[in-house]
Amino acid sequence: MDGDESIEFHALLKTSPSVLNSNSVKHYKSGHHFESPGRKRQRIDSAKESHKSNKLGRSIYSNHSDNMLGRLSQVEGNQSLRLLKLSKSIEQKNDEIAQLNTKIMTLKTQKANQEFENFKLDDEYLKWKESASNISDDIDELKHHEQESLKTLQDKYELMSKQLNIAHEEKLQVLKEQISLSIEKVINENVYKYQAERHQLSEKCEDLEKSIKGQEQDLNRKLIKLKEEHNKKLIQLSSNMDETVVGLQRDIETLNNETVSKSDEYENLTNDISKGLYEVNSDLNSKLYELKSKFHNKEMEIANLKNKISSMKTTSEHIERSFEDKSMSINDFNKKAEMINVQLAGQENVRRVLHDKLQQLKGNIRVFCRIRPQQMSNNKGPDKENLISMDFSDDDFNDDASQDLVISKDPFDENTGNGQSSYSLHQSKKNNMSYKFHFDKIFSPDSLNEDIFGELSQLIQSSLDGKNVCVFAYGQTGSGKTWTMSHPDTGMIPLSIQMIFDNIQELSLKGWSYSVEGQFLEIYNETIVDLLSPVGNSKKHEIKHDDINDKTSVTNVATINVTCKNQAKSILEKASKNRSTASTRSNERSSRSHSIFILKLLGKNIETGETSEGSLNLIDLAGSERLNSSQAKGERLKETQAINKSLSCLGDVIYSLGQQQQSGQSQQHIPYRNSKLTYLLKHSLGGNSKTLMFVNISPLSKNFNETVNSLRFATKVNCTKIGSSKPNSR
Numbered sequence: 001m002d003g004d005e006s007i008e009f010h011a012l013l014k015t016s017p018s019v020l021n022s023n024s025v026k027h028y029k030s031g032h033h034f035e036s037p038g039r040k041r042q043r044i045d046s047a048k049e050s051h052k053s054n055k056l057g058r059s060i061y062s063n064h065s066d067n068m069l070g071r072l073s074q075v076e077g078n079q080s081l082r083l084l085k086l087s088k089s090i091e092q093k094n095d096e097i098a099q100l101n102t103k104i105m106t107l108k109t110q111k112a113n114q115e116f117e118n119f120k121l122d123d124e125y126l127k128w129k130e131s132a133s134n135i136s137d138d139i140d141e142l143k144h145h146e147q148e149s150l151k152t153l154q155d156k157y158e159l160m161s162k163q164l165n166i167a168h169e170e171k172l173q174v175l176k177e178q179i180s181l182s183i184e185k186v187i188n189e190n191v192y193k194y195q196a197e198r199h200q201l202s203e204k205c206e207d208l209e210k211s212i213k214g215q216e217q218d219l220n221r222k223l224i225k226l227k228e229e230h231n232k233k234l235i236q237l238s239s240n241m242d243e244t245v246v247g248l249q250r251d252i253e254t255l256n257n258e259t260v261s262k263s264d265e266y267e268n269l270t271n272d273i274s275k276g277l278y279e280v281n282s283d284l285n286s287k288l289y290e291l292k293s294k295f296h297n298k299e300m301e302i303a304n305l306k307n308k309i310s311s312m313k314t315t316s317e318h319i320e321r322s323f324e325d326k327s328m329s330i331n332d333f334n335k336k337a338e339m340i341n342v343q344l345a346g347q348e349n350v351r352r353v354l355h356d357k358l359q360q361l362k363g364n365i366r367v368f369c370r371i372r373p374q375q376m377s378n379n380k381g382p383d384k385e386n387l388i389s390m391d392f393s394d395d396d397f398n399d400d401a402s403q404d405l406v407i408s409k410d411p412f413d414e415n416t417g418n419g420q421s422s423y424s425l426h427q428s429k430k431n432n433m434s435y436k437f438h439f440d441k442i443f444s445p446d447s448l449n450e451d452i453f454g455e456l457s458q459l460i461q462s463s464l465d466g467k468n469v470c471v472f473a474y475g476q477t478g479s480g481k482t483w484t485m486s487h488p489d490t491g492m493i494p495l496s497i498q499m500i501f502d503n504i505q506e507l508s509l510k511g512w513s514y515s516v517e518g519q520f521l522e523i524y525n526e527t528i529v530d531l532l533s534p535v536g537n538s539k540k541h542e543i544k545h546d547d548i549n550d551k552t553s554v555t556n557v558a559t560i561n562v563t564c565k566n567q568a569k570s571i572l573e574k575a576s577k578n579r580s581t582a583s584t585r586s587n588e589r590s591s592r593s594h595s596i597f598i599l600k601l602l603g604k605n606i607e608t609g610e611t612s613e614g615s616l617n618l619i620d621l622a623g624s625e626r627l628n629s630s631q632a633k634g635e636r637l638k639e640t641q642a643i644n645k646s647l648s649c650l651g652d653v654i655y656s657l658g659q660q661q662q663s664g665q666s667q668q669h670i671p672y673r674n675s676k677l678t679y680l681l682k683h684s685l686g687g688n689s690k691t692l693m694f695v696n697i698s699p700l701s702k703n704f705n706e707t708v709n710s711l712r713f714a715t716k717v718n719c720t721k722i723g724s725s726k727p728n729s730r
């Protein structure tokens, strides 16, 4: 910056911030003062004019004036050239930003697709795994069942065949014995009978032979007698003899016939015995046949079972093969999943870098203005108080994406004091005093906490990526700071915790695991109070800094391990209970102290071994209204001084950090030690940090001056830009 320009720039700074209309603020931010060519021309013309008029009266200085003019036109030429160069480089930067945005969109889409693919793969992998485990269970069960049934069948078969063999042998033996006994018996009986009959018959035959012999002898004697009687009766006798012989022959025949019939009887008896034997035999044979057919059936059953077992074996082999195929494809899936996890980890790093670049483009310090709605009293509708006229629109963005807020008020309104301010810019037609400010975003009274969190959420992501993030709520008492930060359901604290746990779950798919530690502190009268320790804990709390690792700790402070998103409510309740029991003026106490909710986010990636340490500090500042110290006494005076000091120190620290960044002198002194608040936040503000300040303002005319003061403070912060932040990762 040339000497002349520097003088002009400081002159501009000395004028009030309200004079810093959008153009002037932009000049301030970029660290250079650019004058439009038209305005420059005008200035040179007026210089020339004054030069001319002087020339008339003071011709003695004419040569000197010519030199001046020459130098002026040279400066003008240089300035135009530099302007041209700068506008070109701005265009280039804009193009680069547009390209980066397109890349970000493409990467986001790729990331979403990749995440969807991962989800599908995971799902498939789980299904395969489940079916594989079901199949292996089935196989085990079938094998077990097969072995059991085989064993049972074999046992049964062996037992049955043994039993059958034994029974068969026994029956056969018994039958054989019975048959042989009965055969022997029958034979013996018949033989005995036959022998007896034969004996009788032979006795009869002998008797008959004897009688025949006797008769023959008688006959012979008779014959002799007859012969002796001779021939007289020979013919008669011979005929008688013939008759007797015939009769005798008949008797012999009869005897022979009897012998034949007895023989027949014997034969019949033998036949009967053989018949009985045959029947017993056939009976035994049919039983044997029956047993054989049963045995055959059992053999068939065993063959069927063997078939079943072999088909089961084939099925189990088939299942084993398909199981092997499936485990191979599961291995493939696992390998793919591993590759995808590695890719995801890479993409996550790219996303982190791009997210950080985007946040840097948006500015590492952002200031949002939130206008509180007009309060309702007893549900009767809005208070009928005078309202500040506030003029802004959602789509009224400046070149740097900021929004302008113009507030105005009738200067004769008795509540506003004299309505004068160094920010005064416009004198409106209605004779109203107007003040113009610009912020990164302005939230209307209709905005919900959820809308506001939409903007904050990007910084929550940064804290998970390893950045230090500070979110302040600044404003006068009753302007809506606590509503914004600590509303039990929709405040920034509960919504941040919810988002952190949602994101932790998503990041776990990319190998990241996190532990979340919470602390809740209060700074009252420059003294630290632990809002999560039981009441009555009188231990002193000291702030300790580890400047090598950029870490801060506070002694004797309770640290809660936050494990789920529902914990926010209980933490807030505990803090608010401790806060109210710590003071009899509980409502006032919350307005007169700063509350600081600190979350430390420690992440580790099991796939890549990376670690990250980020912190999120959500700070509800004490009411910023200016109390006249001379009017306050005692405790109230002490409180007022402490608040004024710490808030102005906060502004100074942020301002000095901005100056340090602009000058590039890292050794520049930053007055962290001037207040407990800034000393506590030493490592959470500055280069390695992202800061968001909500300036909460009241819409009521009676608060006009406080509103202007708050907006001035916020403007001072907004004019500070802290440079690139590197994540706390190793």
Ligand SMILES: Nc1ncnc2c1ncn2[C@@H]1O[C@H](COP(=O)(O)OP(=O)(O)OP(=O)(O)O)[C@@H](O)[C@H]1O
Pocket: 372, 373, 375, 447, 475, 476, 477, 478, 479, 480, 481, 482, 483, 484, 587, 590, 591, 592, 622, 623, 696
């Ligand atoms: N956006 C909003 N919507 C509805 N009511 C709100 C909103 N903001 C603030 N209020 C109401 O306004 C009142 C003051 O708000 P709040 O307590 O948050 O202010 P504060 O700035 O935190 O005050 P203090 O400095 O005393 O803590 C409360 O009754 C709150 O319910």
